[in-house]
Amino acid sequence: MTLPKNEYLSDVWRDGLFEKKVVFCTGGSGSICSAQVRALVHLGANACIVGRQVEKTERVAKDIATARKGAKVLGIGSVDVRNIESLQKAVEKCASELGRIDFVIAGAAGNFLASIDQLSTNAFKSVMDIDVLGSYNTLKATLPHLVKSAGNHKNNGKTANPAGTGGRIIFMSATIHYTTMPLQAHVSVAKAGVDALSHTTAVEFGPRGVTSNIIAPGPISGTEGMERLATKASKEKAVKSIPSGRYGSVKEIADATIFLFSDAGNFVNGHALVVDGAAWRTHSAN
Ligand code: HXC
Helix, strand or coil, X not given: CXXXXXXXXXXXXXXXXXXXXXXEEECCCCHHHHHHHHHHHHCCCEEEEECCCHHHHHHHHHHHHCCXXXXXXXXXXXXXXXXXXXXXXXXXXXXXXXXXXXXXXXXXCCCCXXXXXXXXXXXXXXXXXXXXXXXXXXXXXXXHHHHHHXXXXXXXXXXXXXXXXXXXXXXXXXXXXXXXXXXXXXXXXXXXXXXXXXXXXXXXXXXXXXEEEEEEECCECCCHHHHHHCCHHHHHHHHHCCCCCXXXXXXXXXXXXXXXXXXXXXXXXXXXXXXXXXXXXXXXXX
């Protein structure tokens, strides 16, 4: 189903902002990532989304392409971020069919509620592998393209870190590891690892013009994460503790994404952009 524009994109952005740019996104058929990619495509980018499910990934890619006439959106299924070979093949297909990769969203994640004593070693490892190893594999497979894209924006070669978009990665994280959340030890540990990876990337590759940032969404309406983690009663209780007094929308995560990939975000590197209505500031484990 095609989302009406007002559900995934604010009116403040200008058409053509990301013309000639290409975004590669893992977990791109999920509710948050698909809105992020849809907004970038609406604003001129072409895109490649990858996921494990073939039918779902291809269907969502087709749907995202309707955001702009003439948009090219590849949907590549059977890609598991835990497997570097399948990811590298997808990255090469994206670069050869769309010509380049400027922006990356490392969005694939795994989650379920389980207490530490009920988690099997393999369950813990599965989430670590999808979130941490998968983010690393995504970075590793796309980094040559990001460095190349950043290099294309060099100011006559005079500055190492010039203004101009290109060579940017966003890691999708969370806020639960800032405090604690019961039944989420596996995800908290994994997201802390993802954050460390992003920070290190910012420092190692900043000198080559690449920016690496984190978006940490809070409770966002209508997402798979919320469906997996919250009951109706817990949602009603939780909303009362969010200082902004409501859940966020996927559009608000798309807005943060556009900011970080736009010229407005040129000097933002090594940052964690929390988009949660200040929810984590009041978060209590009880
Ligand atoms: C306990 C569970 C479990 C559960 C799976 N496992 N679900 N253990 N409680 N509810 C265990 C299995 O028994 C198995 O361990 C191990 O995890 C691996 O399960 P598989 O199904 O074989 O693995 P796989 O197919 O790779 O699935 C990965 C998954 C699954 C993470 C377990 O849930 C998944 O594919 N999720 C992808 C989509 C997703 O989670 N999206 C939500 C993202 S939301 P044993 O010992 O039996 O072998 C998000 C928000 C973060 O990330 C923010 C938080 C606030």
